[in-house]
Amino acid sequence: MPRKEQRSGVAYIDNDKDRDLTFYKRRSAPPAVTSADEATTARIGSLQNEVAQLDMENMTEEDKNQLSILRMKNIEEENPGMVAKLIFTKEKGLSLEDLTKLFSDLSRVQKDIKLRLPPLHGREDKTGGTCVAQDLQLPSAADHLGTTHSLMQSPWPHTRGTF
Numbered sequence: 001m002p003r004k005e006q007r008s009g010v011a012y013i014d015n016d017k018d019r020d021l022t023f024y025k026r027r028s029a030p031p032a033v034t035s036a037d038e039a040t041t042a043r044i045g046s047l048q049n050e051v052a053q054l055d056m057e058n059m060t061e062e063d064k065n066q067l068s069i070l071r072m073k074n075i076e077e078e079n080p081g082m083v084a085k086l087i088f089t090k091e092k093g094l095s096l097e098d099l100t101k102l103f104s105d106l107s108r109v110q111k112d113i114k115l116r117l118p119p120l121h122g123r124e125d126k127t128g129g130t131c132v133a134q135d136l137q138l139p140s141a142a143d144h145l146g147t148t149h150s151l152m153q154s155p156w157p158h159t160r161g162t163f
Contacts, residue, residue, distance in 0.1 A: 094102070
């Protein structure tokens with residue numbers, strides 16, 4: 001009794017040139033008929049596009065995370081010890097001395113940035129330069145009251161003077 005073929009759509013490839021074709025193109029069986037209608041196939045296509053887009057976004061997010069980790073490692077290598085500890089630990093893990101050192105370093109950087117930036121409108125001296133002493137001073141109580149007093153005035157006439 002001859003043996004029955006279990007795979008009816010599969011045939012032996014005699015020619016090596018036919019091996020370059022994909023299985024779908026060289027099979028001898030008729031194409032498979034799907035039971036999905038056009039609306040379902042359109043929905044499947046849109047979902048596949050959305051999955052592909054989310055995969056791309058995920059890959060870019062992973063790339064950004066890897067770059068961030070590399071930058072962090074470079075900073076830690078360039079600044080061993082205290083600076084790396086101050087930069088990469090949480091606030092709760094720092095002691096009072098570490099926090100004061102971090103604050104003084106950040107204040108120094110902020111002052112340096114203010115000195116390098118061009119003056120803003122209304123902050124220029126008559127000589128044309130910035131007044132460093134004025135920038136470093138805290139605002140006085142009169143300045144504070146002058147700015148908040150205008151904020152406390154109501155735009156409605158029936159409520160003026162109620163604050």
